[in-house]
Each structure stands twice: as structure tokens, then as C-alpha cells.
Amino acid sequence: xxxxxxxxxxxxxxxxxxxxxxxxxxxxxxxxxxxxxxxxxxxxxxxxxxxxxxxxxxxxxxxxxxxxxxxxxxxxxxxxxxxxxxxxxxxxxxxxxxxxxxxxxxxxxxxxxxxxxxxxxxxxxxxxxxxxxxxxxxxxxxxxxxxxxxxxxxxxxxxxxxxxxxxxxxxxxxxxxxxxxxxxxxxxxxxxxxxxxxxxxxxxxxxxxxxxxxxxxxxxxxxxxxxx
Numbered sequence: 603x604x605x606x607x608x609x610x611x612x613x614x615x616x617x618x619x620x621x622x623x624x625x626x627x628x629x630x631x632x633x634x635x636x637x638x639x640x641x642x643x644x645x646x647x648x649x650x651x652x653x654x655x656x657x658x659x660x661x662x663x664x665x666x667x668x669x670x671x672x673x674x675x676x677x678x679x680x681x682x683x684x685x686x687x688x689x690x691x692x693x694x695x696x697x698x699x700x701x702x703x704x705x706x707x708x709x710x711x712x713x714x715x716x717x718x719x720x721x722x723x724x725x726x727x728x729x730x731x732x733x734x735x736x737x738x739x740x741x742x743x744x745x746x747x748x749x750x751x752x753x754x755x756x757x758x759x760x761x762x763x764x765x766x767x768x769x770x771x772x773x774x775x776x777x778x779x780x781x782x783x784x785x786x787x788x789x790x791x792x793x794x795x796x797x798x799x800x801x802x803x804x805x806x807x808x809x810x811x812x813x814x815x816x817x818x819x820x821x822x823x824x825x826x827x828x829x830x
């Protein structure tokens with residue numbers, strides 16, 4: 603039983619810690635309304651880098667208990683990654699929805715020097731490395747199998763069941779803002795498809811990373827920080 607609990611902690615803890623920091627950012631921002639100092643009024647600029655560092659360290663600490671498996675289906679992962687990108691930016695690109703300028707602005711500390719480059723590097727590392735690992739390890743590595751059988755580690759990765767397919771998509775959707783629900787539903791289904799098709803958690807992480815990398819390029823070109 604201790605082994606099962608240990609595996610659950612390894613797969614779920616980085617995700618829970620990641621969202622604990624999001625909650626902390628919300629609380630500090632609410633408390634800091636009206637204060638002049640950015641550390642209270644705009645806490646995302648220090649909380650998110652700390653969140654990134656803590657989650658990266660936790661992932662490294664737990665790496666021996668998380669099975670990514672050898673990478674498989676690289677081409678399929680890349681195709682789904684790009685398709686998912688199209689899903690997220692289509693409201694602005696195709697349907698002319700309002701641009702999403704409100705968000706984490708890497709120019710907050712200026713456009714030159716180490717404050718800018720450090721802020722940008724931390725944000726990119728969070729988006730392209732930490733977020734894909736944290737989310738895919740939890741959603742596809744843990745929950746998609748846990749909803750098939752409680753002893754999830756005994757469930758072969760990529761095992762299909764309608765219950766786990768639908769509930770994991772609903773959960774993935776729920777952690778996004780309501781405006782993003784349509785895109786999140788499609789994304790959850792596509793990322794699950796990668797799990798079923800490749801039977802590789804590494805492929806799921808790669809798919810998510812490709813989506814986020816190209817999305818980051820789009821964000822930097824358009825200044826739509828709300829997509830971070």
C-alpha cells in the first residue's frame with residue numbers, strides 16, 4: 603500500500619504544488635489591490651518564477667518514480683501539437699476575436715538587461731518544460747489510468763475507457779478559464795488521443811511542449827500575453 607501511495611504522490615504532487623502557487627498568486631493579488639509596490643499588486647512576476655523553480659526541483663526529485671517510457675510516435679506527437687496550437691489561436695486568427703493583451707508581460711522590468719532576459723527565460727522554461735511535464739504526468743500519466751483502476755501503476759499506459767477519457771477531459775477543462783473551455787475540451791481529447799495512439803507518456807509531454815513552444819513564439823510576435 604505504501605508503494606501505491608508513493609507512486610500517487612510522485613505523479614500528483616508536482617501538479618498540486620503548481621496549482622497551490624496559482625492560488626497563492628490570486629490571494630496575494632487580492633490582498634495587494636491598491637498597493638503601489640509591484641510585489642503586492644503584480645505578484646505574478648515573483649510568484650511564477652518561484653513556482654517554476656520549485657516544481658522543476660520537485661520533478662527532478664521524483665524522476666525515478668515517474669515512468670515516461672521511451673519516446674514513440676514523434677511525428678504523430680508533432681502533428682497533434684501543431685493542431686492543438688491552431689485550436690487555441692483560431693478565435694483570434696480566424697474569427698477575429700479580441701486580442702488577449704492582459705497577462706504576464708516579459709517587458710514588465712524593461713526591455714534590456716538581466717531583469718528582462720531572466721523574466722523571459724523563466725517564463726519560457728515554465729511554459730515549454732515545466733507545464734508540459736507537470737500537466738501530462740498528472741492528467742495522462744496518473745488520472746487517465748487511475749480512473750480505470752485505483753492501482754493506476756498496474757494499468758498499461760494508453761488503456762482506453764470512456765469513463766477516464768471523459769472525466770480527464772472535464773478536469774483538464776475545469777482548470778482553465780471559462781473563455782478557454784471550448785479549446786481546452788478539444789485539447790484534452792487530442793492529448794488523450796496521443797496517449798492511446800503512442801502508449802508513451804513522453805510523447806504526450808512532447809506534444810504539449812511543441813504546442814506551448816510554438817504558442818510562445820506566437821505570443822512574443824503578437825504581444826498577446828493572455829495566452830501564457
